[in-house]
Amino acid sequence: xxxxxxxxxxxxxxxxxxxxxxxxxxxxxxxxxxxxxxxxxxxxxxxxxxxxxxxxxxxxxxxxxxxxxxxxxxxxxxxxxxxxxxxxxxxxxxxxxxxxxxxxxxxxxxxxxxxxxxxxxxxxxxxxxxxxxxxxxxxxxxxxxxxxxxxxxxxxxxxxxxxxxxxxxxxxxxxxxxxxxxxxxxxxxxxxxxxxxxxxxxxxxxxxxxxxxxxxxxxxxxxxxxxxxxxxxxxxxxxxxxxxxxxxxxxxxxxxxxxxxxxxxxxxxxxxxxxxxxxxxxxxxxxxxxxxxxxxxxxxxxxxxxxxxxxxxxxxxxxxxxxxxxxxxxxxxxxxxxxxxxxxxxxxxxxxxxxxxxxxxxxxxxxxxxxxxxxxxxxxxxxxxxxxxxxxxxxxxxxxxxxxxxxxxxxxxxxxxxxxxxxxxxxxxxxxxxxxxxxxxxxxxxxxxxxxxxxxxxxxxxxxxxxxxxxxxxxxxxxxxxxxxxxxxxxxxxxxxxxxxxxxxxxxxxxxxxxxxxxxxxxxxxxxxxxxxxxxxxxxxxxxxxxxxxxxxxxxxxxxxxxxxxxxxxxxxx
Amino acid sequence: xxxxxxxxxxxxxxxxxxxxxxxxxxxxxxxxxxxxxxxxxxxxxxxxxxxxxxxxxxxxxxxxxxxxxxxxxxxxxxxxxxxxxxxxxxxxxxxxxxxxxxxxxxxxxxxxxxxxxxxxxxxxxxxxxxxxxxxxxxxxxxxxxxxxxxxxxxxxxxxxxxxxxxxxxxxxxxxxxxxxxxxxxxxxxxxxxxxxxxxxxxxxxxxxxxxxxxxxxxxxxxxxxxxxxxxxxxxxxxxxxxxxxxxxxxxxxxxxxxxxxxxxxxxxxxxxxxxxxxxxxxxxxxxxxxxxxxxxxxxxxxxxxxxxxxxxxxxxxxxxxxxxxxxxxxxxxxxxxxxxxxxxxxxxxxxxxxxxxxxxxxxxxxxxxxxxxxxxxxxxxxxxxxxxxx
Numbered sequence: 001x002x003x004x005x006x007x008x009x010x011x012x013x014x015x016x017x018x019x020x021x022x023x024x025x026x027x028x029x030x031x032x033x034x035x036x037x038x039x040x041x042x043x044x045x046x047x048x049x050x051x052x053x054x055x056x057x058x059x060x061x062x063x064x065x066x067x068x069x070x071x072x073x074x075x076x077x078x079x080x081x082x083x084x085x086x087x088x089x090x091x092x093x094x095x096x097x098x099x100x101x102x103x104x105x106x107x108x109x110x111x112x113x114x115x116x117x118x119x120x121x122x123x124x125x126x127x128x129x130x131x132x133x134x135x136x137x138x139x140x141x142x143x144x145x146x147x148x149x150x151x152x153x154x155x156x157x158x159x160x161x162x163x164x165x166x167x168x169x170x171x172x173x174x175x176x177x178x179x180x181x182x183x184x185x186x187x188x189x190x191x192x193x194x195x196x197x198x199x200x201x202x203x204x205x206x207x208x209x210x211x212x213x214x215x216x217x218x219x220x221x222x223x224x225x226x227x228x229x230x231x232x233x234x235x236x237x238x239x240x241x242x243x244x245x246x247x248x249x250x251x252x253x254x255x256x257x258x259x260x261x262x263x264x265x266x267x268x269x270x271x272x273x274x275x276x277x278x279x280x281x282x283x284x285x286x287x288x289x290x291x292x293x294x295x296x297x298x299x300x301x302x303x304x305x306x307x308x309x310x311x312x313x314x315x316x317x318x319x320x321x322x323x324x325x326x327x328x329x330x331x332x333x334x335x336x337x338x339x340x341x342x343x344x345x346x347x348x349x350x351x352x353x354x355x356x357x358x359x360x361x362x363x364x365x366x367x368x369x370x371x372x373x374x375x376x377x378x379x380x381x382x383x384x385x386x387x388x389x390x391x392x393x394x395x396x397x398x399x400x401x402x403x404x405x406x407x408x409x410x411x412x413x414x415x416x417x418x419x420x421x422x423x424x425x426x427x428x429x430x431x432x433x434x435x436x437x438x439x440x441x442x443x444x445x446x447x448x449x450x451x452x453x454x455x456x457x458x459x460x461x462x463x464x465x466x467x468x469x470x471x472x473x474x475x476x477x478x479x480x481x482x483x484x485x486x487x488x489x490x491x492x493x494x495x496x497x498x499x500x501x502x503x504x505x506x507x508x509x510x511x512x513x514x515x516x517x518x519x520x521x522x523x524x525x526x527x528x529x530x531x532x533x534x535x536x537x538x539x540x541x542x543x544x545x546x547x548x549x550x551x552x553x554x555x556x557x558x559x560x561x562x563x564x565x566x567x568x569x570x571x572x573x574x
Numbered sequence: 575x576x577x578x579x580x581x582x583x584x585x586x587x588x589x590x591x592x593x594x595x596x597x598x599x600x601x602x603x604x605x606x607x608x609x610x611x612x613x614x615x616x617x618x619x620x621x622x623x624x625x626x627x628x629x630x631x632x633x634x635x636x637x638x639x640x641x642x643x644x645x646x647x648x649x650x651x652x653x654x655x656x657x658x659x660x661x662x663x664x665x666x667x668x669x670x671x672x673x674x675x676x677x678x679x680x681x682x683x684x685x686x687x688x689x690x691x692x693x694x695x696x697x698x699x700x701x702x703x704x705x706x707x708x709x710x711x712x713x714x715x716x717x718x719x720x721x722x723x724x725x726x727x728x729x730x731x732x733x734x735x736x737x738x739x740x741x742x743x744x745x746x747x748x749x750x751x752x753x754x755x756x757x758x759x760x761x762x763x764x765x766x767x768x769x770x771x772x773x774x775x776x777x778x779x780x781x782x783x784x785x786x787x788x789x790x791x792x793x794x795x796x797x798x799x800x801x802x803x804x805x806x807x808x809x810x811x812x813x814x815x816x817x818x819x820x821x822x823x824x825x826x827x828x829x830x831x832x833x834x835x836x837x838x839x840x841x842x843x844x845x846x847x848x849x850x851x852x853x854x855x856x857x858x859x860x861x862x863x864x865x866x867x868x869x870x871x872x873x874x875x876x877x878x879x880x881x882x883x884x885x886x887x888x889x890x891x892x893x894x895x896x897x898x899x900x901x902x903x904x905x906x907x908x909x910x911x912x913x914x915x916x917x918x919x920x921x922x923x924x925x926x927x928x929x930x931x932x933x934x935x936x937x938x939x940x941x942x943x944x945x946x947x948x949x950x951x952x953x954x955x956x957x958x959x960x961x962x963x964x
Contacts, residue, residue: 535578
C-alpha cells in the first residue's frame with residue numbers, strides 16, 4: 001500500500017539502516033588496533049517489494065546482516081606458518097644463548113686457553129727443571145679446567161632453564177583451550193543459525209593463533225559454529241565445548257614426556273608427535289640438541305684427558321712418589337679391570353709397566369709388572385707386592401682405588417714404560433682427573449706439588465731420572481699436533497675437534513636463525529594477506545562514515561519531504 | 575590490494591627495526607674492530623679463524639722455543655770457542671817447550687801456565703746458563719767436570735838403548751799439590767842391584783844417596799812408590815805424574831727442543847764427547863794434565879807428543895763448532911720462516927676477522943641514509959589521513 005506513510009516508513013527504515021552502518025563503522029574504527037579483529041561490514045538488501053497495481057514496488061532498504069571480512073584459508077596458512085616460525089624462533093633463541101657460552105670470537109675463549117696450555121708444556125720442555133714453568137703450567141691447566149667446567153655447567157643450566165619454561169607453556173595451552181571451549185559455548189548460545197557472532201569468533205580465532213605459537217595444532221570449524229582443535233597425531237585439544245589438558249613429566253631417560261589427558265583418565269604420550277610451536281622447539285633443544293652437544297663436548301674432554309694422562313703416566317717428575325693413590329675407583333676390586341666401570345677401563349690392553357724404587361735418591365730396585373685387561377685390581381696389587389719391588393713398596397686397595405706406599409722413609413718410587421695403559425686407567429701418575437667436561441680437574445698430586453709434573457722419563461736401563469730430562473714434556477707438547485680425538489669416523493687433534501664442535505654449534509644456531517627469519521617473513525606475508533582482507537583501513541572507514549552519514553541525512557530529508565507532502569495535503573482541506 | 579592500518583604500521587615498524595638492527599651491527603663491528611661478535615654470525619669463517627689463531631699461537635710458541643734453542647746453542651758455541659782458545663794457547667806453549675832450548679826451570683814455569691789453563695778449561699766446561707750446566711746432558715743440576723782425588727799415574731818411560739827396565743807406580747798419595755817425580759837410574763844392573771835417584775823439580779835437584787831398586791820402593795816422601803823390574807842401564811829415566819784427573823759427572827743424553835710440528839733440534843753438547851773427562855786420547859783435561867806433567871818432568875819429547883794430541887783435539891772441537899754453527903743457522907732460517915708465516919697468518923686473520931673500516935664506514939653511511947629516508951617517508955605516510963580534509 002503505497003502512500004506518504006510509505007515514504008515515511010522507507011525513510012525511517014533507511015535512517016535506521018544507515019545508523020547501523022555508522023555504528024559498525026565506529027566499531028571498526030574503535031578496533032583498528034585490536035589484534036585478531038576482523039573488519040565488519042553491513043550487508044544491505046532491498047526490502048521485500050510490495051505488490052501494487054503497477055507492479056511490485058520497492059519498500060526501501062533493510063539490513064541483511066553484519067559480516068566480518070575473514071578468509072579462513074589465509075588464516076589457516078598464517079596459523080600454520082606461525083607455529084613453524086615459533087618453533088624455529090624458540091630454537092634460535094636458545095641456541096644463540098648456548099652459542100654465547102662458546103663465543104670464541106671474543107678473547108680468552110676455550111681455544112685460546114688450549115693454546116696457552118700447550119704453550120706451557122713447550123715452555124716446560126724448554127726448561128724442565130724450572131719452577132716458574134711448572135707453576136705456569138698448573139695455572140694454565142686450571143684456567144683450562146675452569147673453561148671446560150663452566151661451559152659444561154652452563155650447558156646443564158641452559159637445559160634446566162628450558163625445562164622450567166615447559167610448565168608455563170602447557171598451563172597457557174590448557175587455559176586457552178578451555179577458553180576456546182567456553183567461547184564456542186557462548187557462540188552457540190548467541191547465534192541463531194543465520195547470523196554469526198563476529199566478535200566472539202574473532203576472539204576464539206585469536207586464542208587458536210596464540211596456541212599455535214605455543215604448540216602446532218590444526219583446526220576446523222563445523223557448520224554449527226563449533227571448532228575442533230587437534231594435534232598432528234589426531235588427538236583433540238578441543239572438541240566442541242569440551243577441552244582437554246596437557247601435562248608433562250621428566251622420563252627416566254631424562255626427556256620431556258608430554259601427556260594428553262583425555263576423557264575417562266585416558267593418557268597418551270605425545271612428545272614424539274608434536275610439530276611446530278615454541279614447545280616443540282624447546283623440547284628439541286632440551287632433549288636433542290643440547291644433549292648431543294654435551295655428549296660431543298664430554299667426548300672431547302674425555303679423550304683429551306686420556307691422551308694427556310696416558311703420556312703423563314709414562315714420565316717422572318723432579319720428585320718421586322712416597323705414596324700414591326689412583327684417582328679412579330673400581331666398582332669391585334674382584335672384577336676384571338676392563339669390566340668394572342672404570343671410565344678408561346676399555347683402554348687397558350695386554351702389556352707391562354715398570355716401577356723403579358730409589359733409596360736416598362739413588363736407584364735401588366725395580367720390577368716389571370705384567371697386566372692383562374681381565375686382571376682384577378686385587379690381582380694387580382698382588383702382582384706388585386710379589387714383584388722385585390715388593391719388599392720396598394706395599395700396594396693395597398683403598399676405597400676401591402689402587403694405593404702404593406714406600407715402606408721406608410728413605411725410599412721413593414716412580415713409574416715408566418706403561419704399555420698397558422693401566423696406570424692411566426687407574427689414575428696413577430696422571431695429570432688430570434675426571435672423565436667429562438664437567439668433572440675435568442687437575443690431579444692433586446701435581447697441583448699440590450708442581451715438581452711431580454712428569455717432564456722427564458726414568459731411564460729404564462739405569463733407573464736414573466736426571467732433572468734436565470724433557471722427553472716427556474716434549475711428547476706431551478707434541479700431542480697438540482697429534483690426532484687423538486675421535487669424532488664420528490674422523491680422528492682429529494684436540495684443537496680441530498673443538499673447532500668442529502664450535503662450527504657445528506654455530507651452524508646449528510645460524511640455521512635456526514635463518515629458518516626463523518624465513519618463516520617470520522612468511523608469517524609477515526600471510527599477515528599482510530590477512531590484513532588485506534580483515535584489517536581496518538581508517539580512510540576507508542572515514543569514507544564509509546561520510547557515506548552512511550550522507551545517506552542518513554538524505555533519509556532524514558525524506559521525512560521532511562513526507563511532512564511537506566502531508567502539509568500540502570492537509571492544506572487542501574481549508 | 576587493500577592496504578589497512580595494521581599493514582602500514584607493522585611494515586613501518588618492521589622496516590625501521592631491520593634498519594636499526596643493521597646500524598647496530600655495523601656500529602658494533604666498527605667499535606669492536608671485529609667482523610663477527612658471535613659464532614653464529616658466520617660459523618665457517620669463525621671456524622677458520624679459530625684454526626688460524628691456533629696456528630699463529632703455535633708459531634709464536636715455536637719462536638719462543640727457538641729463542642731457548644738459540645740461547646743454548648750460542649752459549650755452547652761460545653763455551654767451546656773459549657776451550658778452543660785455551661787449546662791454542664796450550665799448543666803454543668807445548669810447541670815452544672818441545673824444543674830443546676828451554677831448561678827445566680822454564681819448563682816448570684810453562685807447566686804452571688798449563689795448569690792454569692787446565693783450571694780455566696774446567697771452569698769454562700762448567701758454564702752455567704740460567705742455573706743449568708750446559709754440558710751435563712740431562713744432569714743439568716750438577717757440574718759436568720769435577721776434580722777427583724789425587725791419582726798416581728802410570729810411569730812415562732824413557733829408557734836407554736839395551737835397557738829392559740820396567741816400572742809400575744803405586745802407593746797412596748798424601749801430598750796436597752800436583753807433582754811429577756823424575757826417577758833416574760844411577761847405577762845399572764838387574765833390579766835389586768841397580769840404584770836410582772829421583773827429582774821433584776824436573777831434574778834440577780836430585781835425592782841423595784841413590785836407593786836400590788826393588789818392589790814398592792818409596793819415591794819421595796808423600797806415599798808414592800815404584801815397583802822396578804828387568805835390567806836397567808845407567809841413565810834410564812821415567813817420570814811418575816801425580817795429579818787430580820777431571821772426571822765427567824753428567825750423562826750422555828741429548829737435550830732436544832721442539833721447533834716445529836714433529837721437528838726437534840738437539841741443542842746441547844754432551845760434555846764427555848765434546849771435552850772429555852773420561853780419560854783417553856780425546857780427553858782435553860787429560861791431554862793438558864799430561865802436557866803439564868811432561869813439562870814438570872822437563873821432557874820435551876812428551877811435550878811434543880802432547881802437542882800432537884792437542885792438534886787432534888783442536889780438529890775435533892772445530893768439527894763440533896761447525897756442527898753448532900749449522901744448528902744456529904738452522905735456528906735463524908727457521909725463525910725467518912716463522913716470521914714470514916706469522917705475517918701471513920696475521921694478514922689472514924685480519925682479512926677474515928677484522929672489520930674492513932672502509933667497507934664498514936661505507937655501509938654505515940649507506941644504512942644511515944636508508945634509515946633517514948625510511949624515517950622521512952614513514953612520517954609522511956603516517957601523517958596522511960582523510961581526517962585532515964574533513
